[in-house]
Amino acid sequence: xxxILVVDDEATITEFVSDALMExxxxxxxxxxxxxxxxxxRDTPPDLVLLDVTMPVMGGDELLAQLEDxxxxxxxxxVMTASLNxxxxxxxxxxxxxxxxxxxxxxxxxxxxxxxxx
Numbered sequence: 001x002x003x004i005l006v007v008d009d010e011a012t013i014t015e016f017v018s019d020a021l022m023e024x025x026x027x028x029x030x031x032x033x034x035x036x037x038x039x040x041x042r043d044t045p046p047d048l049v050l051l052d053v054t055m056p057v058m059g060g061d062e063l064l065a066q067l068e069d070x071x072x073x074x075x076x077x078x079v080m081t082a083s084l085n086x087x088x089x090x091x092x093x094x095x096x097x098x099x100x101x102x103x104x105x106x107x108x109x110x111x112x113x114x115x116x117x118x
Contacts, residue, residue, distance in 0.1 A: 002115065003027045003044075007037040007060065008052040008080065013100070017050060017080075020104055021111065034058030038066055045075050048115055050098075053081040064093040076118045078110055 004026050008014045011032075018028045029046065031037040035058040041049065053060040060079060067073065077093065079086070082100040095114045098107065 001025075001027045002048070003029065003046040004048045004050060004111070005029050005031065005037060005040060005046040006050045007031045007034065007055070007063070008050075009033060009055040010052070013052070013080070017107065020107060024108060024111075026111075034060055034063035034066075037063055041067065041072060041075060042070075045072070047076075047118070048111065049075055049077045050111075051077050051079050051094075053079060053083060053086070068093055076114050078114055 004021055006014055006017045006028060009032050014030050014032065018030055021028045029040065031040055033055045037049070037051070038058065051060040051063065064077065067075070076095040078096045078098055079094040080098045080100055086097070096110050098110055
């Protein structure tokens with residue numbers, strides 16, 4: 001079974017994304033900040049990470065940098081953000097970008113595309 005880690009500090013987004021992915025048959029784990037996600041990825045690397053950029057404790061950009069520093073580059077990442085100004089380093093380390101707000105169809109298509117090429 002494919003495991004997807006959803007990382008977002010907004011409970012409504014985490015719940016929406018998690019529910020949608022579980023309905024599609026994915027196993028879903030959640031974290032609400034980058035620091036918790038880093039510990040999760042180190043212990044149990046998921047098949048995919050859906051990652052918000054702006055979060056407390058450790059943002060998505062910091063998490064991506066830390067994963068790269070630790071050589072954990074084999075886990076595909078989809079960045080979810082409402083920001084119009086995204087750091088180029090974040091874009092280089094991400095496999096796809098989902099602009100918030102996104103539709104259920106766009107979410108599922110992006111997940112399928114990234115998993116197919118991982």
